[in-house]
Amino acid sequence: MEYTLKIDHLTKEFKSFTLKDVSLAIPGGTVLGLIGENGAGKSTLIKCLLGILHPTSGSIEVLEGEGLTGVGYVPDECPFDATLKISQVGKVCSGIFVGWEEERFAHYLKKFDLPAERKVKDLSRGMKMKLSIAAALAHRPKLLVLDEATAGLDPVVRDEILDEFMDFLSDEDHAILISSHITSDLEKICDYVVYLHKGEITISGEKDELLARYGKVSCTKEELAAIPADILVGSRVGEYGCQALVSDRSALGRSLPGVEAEGPSLEDLMIFTTRGDRT
DSSP states (O other), rough: OOOOEEEEEEEEOOOOOOOEEEEEEETOOOOOEEEEESSSHHHHHHHTTSSOOOOOEEEEEEEEGGGGGGGGEOOOOOOOTTTTTTTHHHHHHTTTTTOOOOOHHHHHHHHHOOOOOOOBBOOOOHHHHHHHHHHHHHOSEEEEEETTTTTOOOOOHHHHHHHHHHTTTTTTOEEEEEEOOOOOHHOOOOEEEEEETTEEEEEEEHHHHHHHOOEEEEEEEHHHSOOOOTTTEEEEOOSOEEEEESSHHHHHHHTTTTOOEEEOOHHHHHHHHHHHHBB
């Protein structure tokens, strides 16, 4: 299997925070979703990948040695000077990106209905995000790194952008790393999920396998107390009943035949893992 990105035992130490022993790999033609609460280490990981931060230890291999020239980066905020016209953005980028194609940039401007003479400051958030994506795609990257690229967008624009990402993946040499708080978007497009919590990987694997294996349970306090500790991820105890997340539906069925688990969402995995037991 060929990988567009491999990160092995990456650690980045700060005075008050450590991104600890992170390993992940993204095969060509796939999307890896990076999830986690604010401060979990997602942005630190992306900055290490982009060379903005230097890891304390560990290794990062991008595109089997091709390096960052094959990476397209879309941050959560439009990176271009607000006073520039869209047409001027292309001229700026042509001096930055190896392999920049002005015709390809113009193609995406037309596709996204972005007027070349409009200034960046006059664009809506959705149009700014489309401009960032157009710039990222215009130098034909093989790996797209998206940091909260769909945050703050209305559902119609988000859906349009997600479709564009799927078109990008039609070439199986391409892959996407996407960090997002909008877990419903990740459920639509991700093949793999990595959940960072307090700087460490808590859950990782194929998305469909994880959502099939984990289970969300509605039960009584007595049933909650009987769930084996080794599969109980987290729980919520309310006045009228309890909810729990278990890491193995099959094991739950063997231990408590009368208690059934439903499929969780990625948001469930985050909430129960992050907040643990609460009443």
